[in-house]
Amino acid sequence: MEEVAKTLLRKRGLSNFFYFMSEEKNANQDEFAKLLEKDDINVPQVGDIVKGVVVSASNAEVRIDVDGILMGVVRGPELYFEDDVFAGLKPGDEVEATVVDEENENGELELSFRQVGQEKAWQALKTAFKEKEQIKVRVIDANKGGLLCRFRQIAGFLPVSQLAPENYPRINGGDKSKILEKLRSFVSQELEVNVMTLDESDDKIIFSEKDVWSKKQKHILEKYKVGMVVEGKITAITNFGVFVNFDENMEGLIHISELAWQRIDSLSDMYKVGDIIKAEIVSIDGAKIFLSAKKLINDPWKDVEERYQIGQNVKGEILKVNPFGLFVKLDENIHGLAHVSQLVLGPKEKISDIFKSGEEKEFEIISISAQEHRLALKLAGTKKKAAKENDKNEEENENENEDDKDEKNVKEKKKKKE
Secondary structure (H helix, E strand, O other): OHHHHHHHHHHOOOOOOOOOOOOOOOOOHHHHHHHHHHOOOOOOOOOOEEEEEEEEEOOOEEEEEEOOOEEEEEEHHHOOOOOHHHOOOOOOOEEEEEEEEOOOOOOOEEEEOHHHHHHHHHHHHHHHHHHOOOEEEEEEEEEOOEEEEEEOOEEEEEEHHHOOHHHOOOOHHHOHHHHHHHHHOOOOOEEEEEEEEEEOOOOEEEEEHHHHHHHHHHHHHOOOOOOOEEEEEEEEEOOOEEEEEEOOOEEEEEEHHHOOOOOOOOHHHHOOOOOEEEEEEEEEEOOEEEEEOHHHOOOOOOOHHHHOOOOOEEEEEEEEEEOOEEEEEOOOOOEEEEEHHHOOOOOOOOHHHHOOOOOEEEEEEEEEEOOOOEEEEEEOOHHHHHHHHHHHHHHHHHHHHHHHHHHHHHHHHHHHHO
């Protein structure tokens, strides 16, 4: 009877139940049968979550005592030590695990931390999202759009736009291969992020490192006001401006239009990474600081009308040829625009065929707007040419009128004869 009981208990997942029956105290078979029929022992099934106490723990397996009557083991891929709850377990710790097999080759419960760990990870993500708490993620891969990250065993995405300023890949010219190379350098690193988007049904998780940076810098940002002058080092040069690092790891952008009063064609020709530059704060938008270097330079347009007047002929160097006109340099600070309509091109002539960058031409000033920093030009001599064309047209009209008169006189004389 003892062997039958042990077999039954083993099949019910209770192989570690201590059953002792001495010859001196041999229990009645009927009483033992009643014990089995009573069935007051809850037998865990596959998929159930059980609680237990760690008996032993190593990198290979964790053995767990369940309710003092069952022994369970977690091993192999089911060991998810990425979750803080399961990392560094020691005897006596209470844990939860999911049943994956009611009886393994040793007659023990086969358990897993995988499902429980995932549930706990999702709960931690939900809490972080709701409470706007920061969490740590590990970068596992990168693509041109950003970083693939993992929170414990749950994957999410960190877009390039949500990287902290110091990690943003600012590559001059926007070379995509260099940007990807920079992003891949973060693989295996841990980053502190906030959860921006969380959709468990679609497994869509978006992280933001920039939000965490903004919160840390908030107390520093509060001391900066529009109009303050800062000095810093250029950390990156792009097609649209330069980024400047100043004070306590703060960063601002000087847009290309705020670097100088005159037109700039190539920032890399004027500035280098590491250059020191002074600028005035012109706008603060959340954690974004916008700067202006030209506000610290005297505006050359203030006295432009003292040097140039409407109707004046001036020599200018063509800086750039566009389909709509020519950008012309009159001096180091004053540039003007000669619109294509003021260049008197022939029906089949192209502006790029007639004019070239670097050429010097004579232009006439046709309008000046100092407040808007605009000066309009036309090719010198086009007015006289137009006048000659008008004179020619008027002469042709007069000739046509004379011909009409002669024809009319002939018709009247012919009519009288008739």
